[in-house]
Amino acid sequence: MTTASAPLATTTPEAVGGHTRWARNPWVVFLIRRLARLLVSLAVLVTIAFLMIHLIPGDPVRAALGINAPADLVEARRESLGLNDPIVVQYVNYVQALFSGDMGVSMTSGVAVSETIGQRLPASASLAVCAFAVVMIVSIPLGLCMAVLTRGGRRRGAELGFTSTSAVVAAIPEFLLAVGLVFVFGVTLDWFPVAGREGASSYVLPVIALSIGPALLMARIVRVEALSVLGQDFVRTARAKRLPPWRVYFRHVFPNALTSTLTIGGLLLSAMIVGTVLVENVFAWPGMGMTIVQSILAKDYPLVQGIVLVYGVAVLLVNLVVDLMLAVVDPRSTIREA
Amino acid sequence: MRLEHWRSALKSPVGGVAATLLVAFAVLAVIAPIIWGDAAEETDPAALSLGSSPEHLLGTDALGRDIALRVLVATRFSLGLALLATSISVTIGIILGVLPAVLGRRAGRLVVAVVNLAVAFPALLLALFFAVVFGIGSHGAVLAIGAAGAPSFARLVQTNVASVSGRDYVSAARVAGVSRIRLVVRHLLPNIGEPLVVNATVMAGTALLAFAGLSFLGLGVQPPSYDWGRLLGEGLDRIYLNPAAALAPGVAVVLAGLAFTLMGEAIAQVVGIRTGIFRIPQRMPDPAAQAESGRDDDAVLVVEDLRVAFPSADGQTEPVDGVSLTIQRGETVGIVGESGSGKSLTALALAKLTPENAAVSATRLDFTGESLLGRSDAEVRRLLGTSLAMVFQDPMTSFNPSMRVGWQIAEVARALEGRGRREALDRAVDRLRKVHMPVPERRARQYPHEFSGGMRQRAMIGMGLMSTPALIIADEPTTALDVTVQRQVLRLLRDVQRDSGAAVVLISHDIAVVSQMCQRIVVMYAGRIVEELPVDRLASAAHPYTRALLGSVPDMTTDRERPLATIPGRPPDPVSRPTGCAFAPRCEFADAQCGDVPVLTAVGVEHQRAACWHPREEPLPVVADAEIGGRV
Numbered sequence: 001m002t003t004a005s006a007p008l009a010t011t012t013p014e015a016v017g018g019h020t021r022w023a024r025n026p027w028v029v030f031l032i033r034r035l036a037r038l039l040v041s042l043a044v045l046v047t048i049a050f051l052m053i054h055l056i057p058g059d060p061v062r063a064a065l066g067i068n069a070p071a072d073l074v075e076a077r078r079e080s081l082g083l084n085d086p087i088v089v090q091y092v093n094y095v096q097a098l099f100s101g102d103m104g105v106s107m108t109s110g111v112a113v114s115e116t117i118g119q120r121l122p123a124s125a126s127l128a129v130c131a132f133a134v135v136m137i138v139s140i141p142l143g144l145c146m147a148v149l150t151r152g153g154r155r156r157g158a159e160l161g162f163t164s165t166s167a168v169v170a171a172i173p174e175f176l177l178a179v180g181l182v183f184v185f186g187v188t189l190d191w192f193p194v195a196g197r198e199g200a201s202s203y204v205l206p207v208i209a210l211s212i213g214p215a216l217l218m219a220r221i222v223r224v225e226a227l228s229v230l231g232q233d234f235v236r237t238a239r240a241k242r243l244p245p246w247r248v249y250f251r252h253v254f255p256n257a258l259t260s261t262l263t264i265g266g267l268l269l270s271a272m273i274v275g276t277v278l279v280e281n282v283f284a285w286p287g288m289g290m291t292i293v294q295s296i297l298a299k300d301y302p303l304v305q306g307i308v309l310v311y312g313v314a315v316l317l318v319n320l321v322v323d324l325m326l327a328v329v330d331p332r333s334t335i336r337e338a
Numbered sequence: 339m340r341l342e343h344w345r346s347a348l349k350s351p352v353g354g355v356a357a358t359l360l361v362a363f364a365v366l367a368v369i370a371p372i373i374w375g376d377a378a379e380e381t382d383p384a385a386l387s388l389g390s391s392p393e394h395l396l397g398t399d400a401l402g403r404d405i406a407l408r409v410l411v412a413t414r415f416s417l418g419l420a421l422l423a424t425s426i427s428v429t430i431g432i433i434l435g436v437l438p439a440v441l442g443r444r445a446g447r448l449v450v451a452v453v454n455l456a457v458a459f460p461a462l463l464l465a466l467f468f469a470v471v472f473g474i475g476s477h478g479a480v481l482a483i484g485a486a487g488a489p490s491f492a493r494l495v496q497t498n499v500a501s502v503s504g505r506d507y508v509s510a511a512r513v514a515g516v517s518r519i520r521l522v523v524r525h526l527l528p529n530i531g532e533p534l535v536v537n538a539t540v541m542a543g544t545a546l547l548a549f550a551g552l553s554f555l556g557l558g559v560q561p562p563s564y565d566w567g568r569l570l571g572e573g574l575d576r577i578y579l580n581p582a583a584a585l586a587p588g589v590a591v592v593l594a595g596l597a598f599t600l601m602g603e604a605i606a607q608v609v610g611i612r613t614g615i616f617r618i619p620q621r622m623p624d625p626a627a628q629a630e631s632g633r634d635d636d637a638v639l640v641v642e643d644l645r646v647a648f649p650s651a652d653g654q655t656e657p658v659d660g661v662s663l664t665i666q667r668g669e670t671v672g673i674v675g676e677s678g679s680g681k682s683l684t685a686l687a688l689a690k691l692t693p694e695n696a697a698v699s700a701t702r703l704d705f706t707g708e709s710l711l712g713r714s715d716a717e718v719r720r721l722l723g724t725s726l727a728m729v730f731q732d733p734m735t736s737f738n739p740s741m742r743v744g745w746q747i748a749e750v751a752r753a754l755e756g757r758g759r760r761e762a763l764d765r766a767v768d769r770l771r772k773v774h775m776p777v778p779e780r781r782a783r784q785y786p787h788e789f790s791g792g793m794r795q796r797a798m799i800g801m802g803l804m805s806t807p808a809l810i811i812a813d814e815p816t817t818a819l820d821v822t823v824q825r826q827v828l829r830l831l832r833d834v835q836r837d838s839g840a841a842v843v844l845i846s847h848d849i850a851v852v853s854q855m856c857q858r859i860v861v862m863y864a865g866r867i868v869e870e871l872p873v874d875r876l877a878s879a880a881h882p883y884t885r886a887l888l889g890s891v892p893d894m895t896t897d898r899e900r901p902l903a904t905i906p907g908r909p910p911d912p913v914s915r916p917t918g919c920a921f922a923p924r925c926e927f928a929d930a931q932c933g934d935v936p937v938l939t940a941v942g943v944e945h946q947r948a949a950c951w952h953p954r955e956e957p958l959p960v961v962a963d964a965e966i967g968g969r970v
């Protein structure tokens with residue numbers, strides 16, 4: 001996005017000095033505000049992740065080591081984790097360590113949390129990215145297609161079939177779909193591997209399980225949005241220009257239906273990032289989702305803390321990207337906000 | 339939520355299915371543990387991990403317990419935990435939701451900010467976090483799922499409270515000194531009950547699924563207790579040996595979750611407003627009449643008996659009721675009439691741009707000698723693409739807001755003539771210059787919202803000039819503009835016509851505007867043409883409606899002490915159009931004969947036709963020298 005879409009005031013050279021010119025540019029104002037919001041959210045997230053270990057009733061170290069652990073071992077572990085320091089000191093130390101990439105050490109394996117996450121993150125991220133790509137590739141053409149087919153109350157049967165099927169399928173959570181897929185394509189047909197991450201074929205079932213529901217949900221949103229855009233004056237202008245239908249739909253209708261599509265798309269992507277936790281556990285996928293469940297069960301709190309933080313940051317980054325894309329797609333909203 | 343709402347929710351097919359399912363689950367939840375509770379706990383060392391058999395329909399688990407019985411018995415625990423978690427979500431949600439209305443401004447904003455931040459995170463992440471804090475097990479999981487669902491419910495309550503709290507009765511209560519808490523309990527919550535009930539129902543389904551998820555991961559219900567999620571997790575380990583052990587609890591979870599979701603949807607549909615859309619069959623043109631009518635080579639456009647109908651509550655209405663019109667090459671024709679006379683719809687029908695639900699028919703529709711009737715969309719696009727340009731009424735909404743103006747203009751050349759990007763854009767800039775756009779190179783790179791109304795309308799005309807139009811249809815091109823800009827746009831249209839030789843159809847409710855621009859004027863009333871005359875014959879207009887229109891135009895000599903002349907009565911609604919002459923109820927000359935529809939017949943000397951039983955013959959002196967503001 002260039003400044004070409006900034007309002008005229010910023011491009012008239014007279015009366016605006018170098019400094020105020022920047023400050024008046026709505027893009028600059030928007031970016032500064034949005035980044036400030038990100039920083040606040042990050043601060044809250046880090047604080048909550050830090051507090052997690054303190055919110056647990058009782059002594060987390062005692063809980064982790066078990067009731068029979070000798071008292072001096074518990075005390076030594078508390079000391080090494082810094083749990084005996086005043087809470088403010090602990091907080092400052094925690095934040096400082098985070099800045100140098102140190103998220104603590106696993107209580108069960110003794111391996112650095114950042115190292116474990118570094119090993120597990122690619123598996124989870126590749127799963128989420130693939131699934132999101134599938135959602136986008138399927139839902140946008142499907143939603144537009146359904147909007148065009150059912151516009152102006154046409155094809156009531158197709159509309160009813162699409163809305164009810166998508167509502168029912170989208171209501172089934174990903175891990176149950178995953179179990180169904182394991183049964184049909186793994187156990188019965190034996191087409192795809194049902195556990196582990198080896199080769200492209202191992203991606204098929206987890207990606208399908210993760211993407212079907214969001215894809216249908218998204219297609220519904222695209223359809224409803226596209227239907228409302230289809231009734232607007234500028235679509236009539238596009239038709240008056242005698243453009244081929246695909247051009248009307250993809251160049252004029254779709255970009256104007258993007259606002260809600262992007263908003264919902266962002267929510268879906270955040271949900272899918274976390275949805276990988278369940279799907280990974282169905283398919284024994286060696287990602288962060290498997291690790292977080294194992295470490296919650298083992299009461300390995302530093303590791304849980306680290307992974308929660310990574311998921312949280314991922315969600316915040318998705319929100320940031322969505323907001324930036326919204327600003328590019330609909331420059332009016334940016335300027336209004338600024 | 340009124341009783342009849344519930345009743346009609348249950349009567350809809352979706353609601354009926356959902357309610358039946360819910361009742362079945364409720365019955366199971368009550369009786370299954372009583373009847374089969376002990377049998378489901380019974381271990382059988384002789385039958386460990388078996389598949390389906392007559393004694394054990396869905397097989398047995400690792401301790402030899404019957405899976406079918408365990409799935410049935412688990413209904414109570416699964417549903418109970420889900421409902422408990424939901425009630426926690428709803429309670430916390432309502433409290434957080436109404437807090438901003440109860441607290442002061444600052445504290446209220448803080449609560450809103452906290453909820454907004456929490457909503458940004460997916461519920462499952464919150465549930466995992468709280469599961470760590472509250473501990474593993476059913477207690478911890480209920481609290482975790484309850485807490486995780488609270489932010490989204492709180493957001494819902496906040497939005498609804500905000501929308502209601504501006505209403506009059508709330509303001510009145512506030513002025514009357516009702517305490518904040520009482521205001522919330524008595525005035526706010528009861529009025530947002532419906533969306534809350536709907537969402538709480540849907541949320542129960544979500545909680546059920548989330549609980550199954552946590553139990554499946556081993557973070558929820560712990561042995562020896564069991565719910566569907568736990569059974570599913572145990573079953574998945576042995577899915578190759580006995581698929582039913584994993585599938586049965588999965589199906590139970592899906593069914594119960596769907597029952598709640600569908601119930602919510604059914605209630606939402608009943609509470610919301612349903613809009614039905616009617617379809618009417620497309621009328622086919624009469625091929626015989628088409629073949630009969632000859633060709634008129636000088637005409638750009640010939641249309642005969644054009645009708646446009648829309649479905650309405652009782653049958654259909656015909657806002658355009660048999661319009662016949664011929665436009666010669668290079669001619670400027672004005673179509674005038676009051677709002678609702680069908681003039682804009684006529685223009686859209688001529689350009690084949692009517693809305694989806696309109697039924698258009700005509701016995702003849704020829705454009706530059708080619709019939710448009712019965713052609714495919716692609717053929718119509720080919721025929722009209724480069725030779726018919728449209729200028730619409732509202733320049734504010736007629737441009738795509740997300741596309742730069744230059745690209746929208748260039749698109750015509752790119753899509754229809756296959757020009758390159760650079761070449762098309764250059765031509766667009768050239769056309770913008772032609773319509774007197776200052777700094778066209780920069781303007782082409784801007785978005786529509788950076789243009790003024792007049793500039794957009796000029797850009798729209800420029801867009802029509804991208805190819806060589808034989809006809810420009812301008813539908814109220816100046817209505818949305820202020821007077822000085824109106825004049826510029828009309829002058830531009832005239833220049834464009836002079837340079838390009840295109841015919842122009844100018845549609846307007848303003849006979850003064852039309853008389854400045856056009857050679858010929860067509861007057862429409864209630865979907866029909868009532869008079870057609872050359873502009874220099876305006877002074878001897880024959881139809882009483884045309885005369886009334888002319889009489890209502892003020893000019894420099896109008897006595898400003900007297901009220902402006904108006905036409906008494908209102909134009910008829912197309913639904914209840916009078917039989918016969920539609921203007922008769924407002925006409926001072928009407929008599930019994932006007933009960934029949936008059937046809938257009940020649941009156942006066944040349945090219946003047948009127949549809950009137952009592953055409954006027956005396957000249958209109960006022961109009962004769964009313965050069966209404968001078969010609970543009």
